[in-house]
Amino acid sequence: MKVAFATCVELGKSCIEEIYRLNGNLDLLITLKDEKAAKKSGRVYLDEFANKGNIPLIKIENINDIEVIEELKRLEIEWLFIIGWSQIAKKELLDTPKQGCIGMHPTLLPVGRGRAAVPWAILKGLDKTGVTAFKIDEGVDTGPIIDQVEIPLLKDETATTLYKKVDNAHVVLMKQVWNALKENTLSFTVQDNSVASYWEGRKPEDGEISAEMTMSEANALIRAVTKPYPGSFYRNNHYEYRIWKAQFSLDEPKAELYITLKDGYLIPVIFDKEEVLENA
Template structure:
């Protein structure tokens, strides 16, 4: 008879909370929840708090500064954790954390690994004009998004895809993958597939100032940027004298418009003027 596996889950964003909710929906159970202290990462996209769900399911909740803190190692050992999910967490877990659970740690990344390792996966998929992206569930190792793959789900993109819509689809795919592989994980029945390093790409992090629309951009580049950094991200913007126009949605025209680009105009639809 298989022994019940003890599972912990570390997250501080909606993607992780959606996974936790799905685990309980399908009849699963968690033995420990880990999140950031309340005052940390308040401006992080999708930031959530686990107090309510921890209370609802009577699960111990550990609030930390860093996933590599000694307190984390001690608590994982104290609860005899077999698997640790780390999802939507920007800090890289070191070897000591990865090896603390009996069988290791599991993460998810919103690309079809090995494509798009790194940060800002949702904006980059739109900016790069990809026809498809997805979510990869994988076993964490000491690299950045380099671990062996457990499973993947494909998401189709089109010329109207926004960060808002893609985030929703990524969230739904997290739920799908958790539901699909949960029983295999807790029964130690997963099949791991190595990533093909020949196909690997790495995408750099992005900052709010990277959302600036420049007159040297083409209509296509400006359109992709607006769609890529709209909610839940800081938004694209255009500077006019001492004012900033924050643009959440827009359209492009060849002949007329408000913002002159290399080959046409950008016409803001949903926007706000800062500095007024």
């Protein structure tokens, strides 16, 4: 079985490490060029792992680049894993591996197709989420499901704690998928489009806290976009406060720094303060 793996984030690297823990091996690693998406949340570099395992590594601009397709053909790759990769694979790439391409998405598909799965799970107040392995087709997270792992969500879940749970779930799922590949027992279930939903991408500026928010809304936002994401922020008097953790009160606080909300007050606990330059 000849397998290639494309990733540029920690979730994908954890899956690669699990393959080798299971005494598997990869015939090709694919990642982004070093300077591309350097600030991407969870970005990792595969050079050390590739060198240690003597695995060919190519660095690319886009997953659909002709050099990727040519290398997959040259090595006669049967399966290509694409995990933790934001670019959409086109038909020519999908058709190149002899058996197809496998992805993982950090929701319980068909719920939550799209982007920003970790923040949205918290913002939407879900009681559970998960990770889904699926065969990639030309749609966005629409391919047939291979397997899933559920993740219960706590009421005070943060992006930091959930990202770790998602990472662990990827490893568990990778073991299940890899064993099924080895034993030739991989099966597929078509997604039920009648219950599908799509989550939009999020930008750093979506993390702004405003006085019109309730305490509940501000609390969810702070938890949803804390590290490894860019964090929530509040601007006042030429300063930007990047808030990683906060407390809330119905009564006006005695603290020196607090933010008035629609139904109470926000007191930053862990935050960074930075001057905002005019016309910046």
